[in-house]
Each structure stands twice: as C-alpha cells, then as structure tokens.
Amino acid sequence: MTSSRPYLLHGLHAWITDNHLTPxxxxxxxxxxxxxxxxxxxxxxxILNVSQFAVRELDINGETLEFDARFxxxxxxxxxxxxxxxxxxxxxxxxGMVFTPDGETVSPPSGDGPQPPPAPGGGKPKLKLVK
Numbered sequence: 001m002t003s004s005r006p007y008l009l010h011g012l013h014a015w016i017t018d019n020h021l022t023p024x025x026x027x028x029x030x031x032x033x034x035x036x037x038x039x040x041x042x043x044x045x046x047i048l049n050v051s052q053f054a055v056r057e058l059d060i061n062g063e064t065l066e067f068d069a070r071f072x073x074x075x076x077x078x079x080x081x082x083x084x085x086x087x088x089x090x091x092x093x094x095x096g097m098v099f100t101p102d103g104e105t106v107s108p109p110s111g112d113g114p115q116p117p118p119a120p121g122g123g124k125p126k127l128k129l130v131k
Contacts (some may be wrong), residue, residue, distance in 0.1 A: 002062065005082050010060045012097055013050065021090035022051045025065070031084035037071045040102045045086070048078065063081055 001006075009025075025048050027034060029041040036046050048069075050058060050090040055067040065080045089096025 003082065005085065006060060006062050008097060008098075008099075009082065009085060011089055013045065013060065016090045016096065017052065020097075021092050022049060022054075023096075024048065024089055024091050025050055025080075025085050025089040027080050028084045029085055031081060033079065033081045034084050035077070035079035037074075037076055040071060048080075049091070050088075053067070068104070 013023050027046050027048060028044065028099060029034065029038070029046045030044045031035055036048070040046055047057070049064075050067065054056075055069045058067040059065070060082075063082060064083060065078075067078050069076055069078055085099060087096060087098040
C-alpha cells in the first residue's frame, strides 16, 4: 500500500486552516533531500509555518511537500520529502498529529485487550427486583 502520510498531511492542513488556525510542520532537517534554510535548524529539526499567509505555491503530493517562503527577508524554495515530516499541528492549540518514523508500523489494538473487571463474588452479575 502507498503511504497514508501525504493524505493525512493534506487533510490535517485543510482541517487546521478551515478552523482559522495556523498549520505548522515539524521536519527532520537531516533527512536526505530536505532543502530548508540551515540557519533556522535546531537540533536537526525545523518548524515551518505552512499557512496560506506564510507560503506561496504550497504543493503536498505523494512524495514531497514544496512551497516558496521568505526567511529573514530572503526568498527560499522549500523542498521536503514527505517521509521527513515528523508532525503537523495548529500553532495556537497544538492539535494535530505526530507521525511514526518510516518503516515502523503501529498495529491497531487487538480484540483481546483490557477486559472489564470481574463482578464481585466471582460470578455473573445478578439483578434483583426491588419493589
């Protein structure tokens, strides 16, 4: 199957924007192919404002996220492989999603997860008619 990450990125970007909030992405700046202004990278990561007011020509496709933006007055073309996006969230309230590293899968919970505690007395619960 193809990665769900680009679909989730696109959908969450729209959801955050539709709620009049500011979408930010967290990017692994050390990932191969990432093109961002290195002077703004901190601990190997960079946070980018991807709101409609901060970027031009935003393109989120199956492989990359690209846009034009200004950093300290200088124009940049930002290029980020989708796999390098670590999270997308709203600046104002932190609502969004953190992505797992590529190659790592998260399994849905199995049906034999936590069970309700047994009824007192060790048997099935008993109902009594109260008049």
